[in-house]
Amino acid sequence: MSGENWRQERKTLLATLGPPLFWLTLFFLVPLAVVWAYSFGRNVGLTEIEISGTFANYAQAIQPLYLGIFFKSMLMAAACTVICLIAGFPVALAITFAPDKAKAWLLLAVMLPFWTNLLIRTYALIAVLRNEGYINLTLGWVWKQVGLVLNVPPFVPLEMLHNNPAVLFGLVYVHLPFMVLPLYAALDRLDRSLIEASLDLGAGHFRTMMLVVVPLALPGILSGVLITFIPALGAYLTPDLLGGPDSQMIANVIERQFKRANDWPFGAALSFLLLYLTFVMVAVQALIQRRRGAR
Amino acid sequence: MSSKPPIISIEGVTKRFGDHAAVDDVSLTINEGEFFALLGPSGCGKTTLLRMLAGFETPTEGTIRIDGKDTDGVPPNRRPVNMVFQSYAVFPHMSVADNVAYGLKIDGVAKAERDRRVEEALALVQLEGFGGRMPDQMSGGQRQRVALARALAKRPRVLLLDEPLSALDAKLREAMRFELASLQHKVGITFVMVTHDQDEALALATRCAVMERGRLIQLATPSDLYEFPNSRFVADFIGTVNMVEGTLKTDNPTEAIIATKELGDVYIDHAVLGNEGATLYLALRPEKISLFRRDGVVPPKLEDCPEGYNVVAGVIDHIAYLGSESVFKVILTNGRQMLVIRPNLTRWDQEDFVEEQPVWLSWHACAPAVLAG
Ligand SMILES: Nc1ncnc2c1ncn2[C@@H]1O[C@H](COP(=O)(O)OP(=O)(O)OP(=O)(O)O)[C@@H](O)[C@H]1O
Numbered sequence: 001m002s003g004e005n006w007r008q009e010r011k012t013l014l015a016t017l018g019p020p021l022f023w024l025t026l027f028f029l030v031p032l033a034v035v036w037a038y039s040f041g042r043n044v045g046l047t048e049i050e051i052s053g054t055f056a057n058y059a060q061a062i063q064p065l066y067l068g069i070f071f072k073s074m075l076m077a078a079a080c081t082v083i084c085l086i087a088g089f090p091v092a093l094a095i096t097f098a099p100d101k102a103k104a105w106l107l108l109a110v111m112l113p114f115w116t117n118l119l120i121r122t123y124a125l126i127a128v129l130r131n132e133g134y135i136n137l138t139l140g141w142v143w144k145q146v147g148l149v150l151n152v153p154p155f156v157p158l159e160m161l162h163n164n165p166a167v168l169f170g171l172v173y174v175h176l177p178f179m180v181l182p183l184y185a186a187l188d189r190l191d192r193s194l195i196e197a198s199l200d201l202g203a204g205h206f207r208t209m210m211l212v213v214v215p216l217a218l219p220g221i222l223s224g225v226l227i228t229f230i231p232a233l234g235a236y237l238t239p240d241l242l243g244g245p246d247s248q249m250i251a252n253v254i255e256r257q258f259k260r261a262n263d264w265p266f267g268a269a270l271s272f273l274l275l276y277l278t279f280v281m282v283a284v285q286a287l288i289q290r291r292r293g294a295r
Numbered sequence: 296m297s298s299k300p301p302i303i304s305i306e307g308v309t310k311r312f313g314d315h316a317a318v319d320d321v322s323l324t325i326n327e328g329e330f331f332a333l334l335g336p337s338g339c340g341k342t343t344l345l346r347m348l349a350g351f352e353t354p355t356e357g358t359i360r361i362d363g364k365d366t367d368g369v370p371p372n373r374r375p376v377n378m379v380f381q382s383y384a385v386f387p388h389m390s391v392a393d394n395v396a397y398g399l400k401i402d403g404v405a406k407a408e409r410d411r412r413v414e415e416a417l418a419l420v421q422l423e424g425f426g427g428r429m430p431d432q433m434s435g436g437q438r439q440r441v442a443l444a445r446a447l448a449k450r451p452r453v454l455l456l457d458e459p460l461s462a463l464d465a466k467l468r469e470a471m472r473f474e475l476a477s478l479q480h481k482v483g484i485t486f487v488m489v490t491h492d493q494d495e496a497l498a499l500a501t502r503c504a505v506m507e508r509g510r511l512i513q514l515a516t517p518s519d520l521y522e523f524p525n526s527r528f529v530a531d532f533i534g535t536v537n538m539v540e541g542t543l544k545t546d547n548p549t550e551a552i553i554a555t556k557e558l559g560d561v562y563i564d565h566a567v568l569g570n571e572g573a574t575l576y577l578a579l580r581p582e583k584i585s586l587f588r589r590d591g592v593v594p595p596k597l598e599d600c601p602e603g604y605n606v607v608a609g610v611i612d613h614i615a616y617l618g619s620e621s622v623f624k625v626i627l628t629n630g631r632q633m634l635v636i637r638p639n640l641t642r643w644d645q646e647d648f649v650e651e652q653p654v655w656l657s658w659h660a661c662a663p664a665v666l667a668g
């Protein structure tokens with residue numbers, strides 16, 4: 001009976017897991033393995049790559065120039081993550097405590113930009129930030145009104161595009177939903193009576209937040225941080241379109257190796273360095289989670 | 296005692312959620328040192344009333360005074376009351392000792408004093424030595440005691456308890472019941488407890504408020520609730536009862552007769568103070584009825600049946616043996632079913648009652664509570 005059951009279950013398991021597994025292997029793992037192999041190879045012709053097992057590409061990748069860009073990317077991603085956390089926490093909190101009817105709409109509002117093409121969103125941001133953009137138009141109009149009564153110098157549009165703050169702004173804009181959703185999931189799961197107990201025992205809202213809500217939401221905060229940091233670290237489009245000459249991030253460098261420089265082995269090595277970094281972060285998070293669970 | 300002002304006074308309090316009144320014009324006072332129980336069926340507004348005392352809900356109308364002060368606009372963290380939550384709400388990320396110390400830390404109590412009071416509170420609930428444990432290493436009953444210790448450590452004026460024992464199994468609940476009572480004795484804090492378990496309320500409370508659909512129906516001592524219910528709802532809700540409808544036939548200062556279809560004329564040895572012909576209800580508790588064998592046709596002689604006067608004939612339909620007592624389902628000759636409870640005073644039934652046995656039912660003239668509605 002139980003053997004029969006098991007066999008049946010295995011069939012269902014195979015039927016449901018099979019196609020996605022096949023898909024994953026064919027279109028993700030195999031190409032990944034190819035690129036991984038490239039990272040140990042060298043260019044022999046214009047299109048030919050010899051997998052020679054060399055570490056030269058990795059050696060090149062950890063030269064100060066590239067390490068600097070790695071470091072810069074991490075700084076950018078970290079700043080984006082911190083801003084997302086600070087901005088996202090109150091948002092997640094507000095959604096958690098909103099009336100049930102409003103909740104779905106608020107979540108939709110958070111998700112909506114998420115479902116819009118990244119390119120379109122980025123161009124929309126450009127339309128807002130550029131010299132003739134909506135912010136500058138508004139400021140210019142206000143300036144003109146002020147000029148009617150006061151004697152002011154002519155309006156100079158603010159340079160808000162093609163610099164590092166623009167990239168950071170774009171990264172935060174793109175990655176905020178990544179932070180809000182796990183935070184919301186963690187906060188929503190929180191037992192309300194714990195918050196009430198804290199208030200009842202004399203703590204105000206701030207101390208309740210710091211002593212009860214944040215510690216209990218920590219797993220959610222951790223996964224929110226990771227889920228935001230990793231894609232922000234690998235951001236390509238945002239620094240490409242919003243950044244200036246000094247705001248390139250590691251993904252832009254990688255892209256250059258594959259396209260303009262036509263140095264696939266080096267690009268592969270850079271890519272895998274980024275991937276290893278991600279693995280380490282995920283492993284650390286799993287370890288922390290495990291330790292909390294074991295306690 | 297009566298010279299002291301009440302610790303809690305609830306004046307005309309109504310709480311509406313939308314257009315549904317969860318608590319409907321409730322007024323009552325609770326005295327210092329009382330063990331006060333809020334009793335009622337599910338959804339009658341007990342928790343809502345308790346949460347208004349704690350400050351988690353604000354009354355739509357009316358005033359709540361705690362220790363003489365109007366609580367309007369006073370947040371939960373500034374009220375001299377503490378709550379034991381139904382789900383315990385023990386902080387899962389803190390050790391037992393840290394849980395108990397939480398409120399004291401917030402109040403800025405110095406470490407040495409704090410440690411002493413944590414120890415004291417844990418000892419009070421018999422959890423000495425458990426301070427280092429995490430809540431998920433504790434049983435349900437132990438966690439409940441942590442919640443109790445945590446609230447008591449703050450030495451509140453009033454302790455609010457929302458169904459504190461409902462999550463425990465029957466045995467533990469009974470044990471904790473006694474512990475709660477002795478604890479309240481020891482600390483002398485006013486307890487306000489919500490429960491839908493009437494046994495719990497009767498066993499613990501000095502006074503009980505019975506609620507129904509948001510309204511306060513009766514406020515009395517447990518024995519008064521049981522023996523002198525003011526309505527059919529209370530008589531029915533507290534314990535079991537045989538309810539019989541009748542009309543007032545005669546009403547004198549010293550006696551009354553109520554005519555019923557099911558029990559015939561019922562003699563009452565006190566005045567009812569109603570209009571003759573008015574519809575009344577007799578609430579007759581099962582343990583206040585005596586059973587006699589009815590082997591002949593003559594009713595028992597008055598001296599055999601000291602409770603006298605009210606006698607009806609029936610046949611035992613079913614006997615439920617419950618250990619300390621037995622519940623008899625008796626069918627009267629007119630088909631009406633009556634419940635009778637007899638304590639099992641001896642190890643086997645001296646009267647040898649069996650199912651199908653014809654019996655006389657008899658009760659004292661002051662046994663039934665006479666209710667107007
Ligand atoms: N926040 C709320 N919003 C809307 N209705 C509520 C809310 N809280 C309680 N109610 C309603 O008020 C009524 C009383 O609820 P309450 O929780 O006080 O009942 P209770 O007597 O504690 O019942 P139980 O024994 O089941 O705990 C119920 O009908 C409930 O649906």
Ligand SMILES: [Mg+2]
Nearest residue numbers: 341342343489
């Ligand atoms: Mg309740």
